[in-house]
Amino acid sequence: MIPFDYARANSPAEAATLSREGGTFIAGGTNLLDLMKLEVVNPRKLVDINRLDLATIEETPEGGLRIGALVRNSDLAANIRTRQSYPVLAKALLSGASGQLRNMATTGGNLLQRTRCYYFYDTAQPCNKREPGTGCQAIGGATRLHALFGTSQHCIATHPSDMAVALRALDATVEVETAAGTIRSIPLADFYLAPGDTPHRETVLNPGDLITTVMLPPAAGDRQAYRKVRDRASYAFALVSVAGVLRMEGSKIGYAALAFGGVAPLPWRSTAIEHALIGESPSSALFSKVAGELVADAKPQEGNAFKVELLRRTLIAVLSNLTEDAP
């Protein structure tokens, strides 16, 4: 690790002051310290925000949930409101990392974790995300963990979070306190940036912005699922994952939200296939049609071409499970 200064913030105002002086926030630290040990990321100053009062989960008057940015992944997954009303979120959290890591990792930090692209982690390799303008070795390289959608000629890395995929299907909003003290509310749909020709810019956050809260509206569907396919049964990143939130109206699908992990630089969502499901009766023909439409846009590499069929089948399986006892 490169030497750095350490300061602890005891209030959001203090955090803002310290960040204006060039500080990088640290919460759980499970990803940041890993990257610092490898000298992939080299902050000059760490601002420890763990003592800020941002670790509560509260119900909102509208029937949603207000999740503090410092709520640990294990606490959010174990919260009874999450388990009862947002099982897709509880399941996504429980499918990620290990018990020890979930005890440390926070809601805000999980959103901001970096890709596990092998070339991003290896400082001997060029990487446009780590060192803009140096090139992308993943393109034409080892791409088992890499993206099918939303890539550019500069970067094909995936966002590694399971939690963010579920939050995307639940239409979460991220609340941010800027270094100037103003509050911004950013729908998760607008939070992440596609790589384009600036893959080092991953979110719309500005330096010094502090995530304070993740807001969930009431769940729009009572039928929820999170299905993750990976190389081992536990403690591995997704090759492909599908978060589904669905509601039946009589014998027809009344609402559907579908988000996908392991396949894009950000939690991927396709409103086109959601619209194709709404108003229809569940059937394997319908599910095959929409899954085919989803993967029609995929731009695989040689090493991740298997994920196109894997994603198609996983989506069909999730839709079948979500509607299996429908009238």
Add this chain to the structure above:
Amino acid sequence: MTTDLMVNGQAYSLNADPRTTLLDALHHHLRLFGTKKGCDHGQCGTCTVIVNDRRINSCLTLACMHDGEEIVTIEGLGNPSCLSDMQRAFISHDGFQCGYCTPGQICSATAMLREIEAGWPSHVSEDIVAKPVLTLDEVRERMSGNLCRCSAYPNIIEAILDAAEKART
């Protein structure tokens, strides 16, 4: 910088570079050699300790972030003349071969049983709203953050199930 740590009930004042991980503080500075370094990247679980009643990877956190906090290492769970139930179960079930991952396995398993007691679901829980039941699959899933390269898993799992049974009765 100076950090006050309460380790196994004893107060320590640590004077170390901010880069010092909790793992390195315990092992190199406080000379508590029970906590082991495996991968140093949060992938093997060998460095697991219990901080404020929660199991964490001590390699992925800085000692200075834990000023005033309570830390329990393998030395705090028991000693040769007074073993904890989990330590005794690992011995009677031969839950190790080389023994390097064992302190982490035992700290992790001890805290894991409390997570089940608190009703936390897991990835393999069939009903995530119901109180979890400790099964073979639940132990495997909940202990997936602790690797054993000797592959003593069958006996590790037996030891944990046995210790859990003893805790119930």
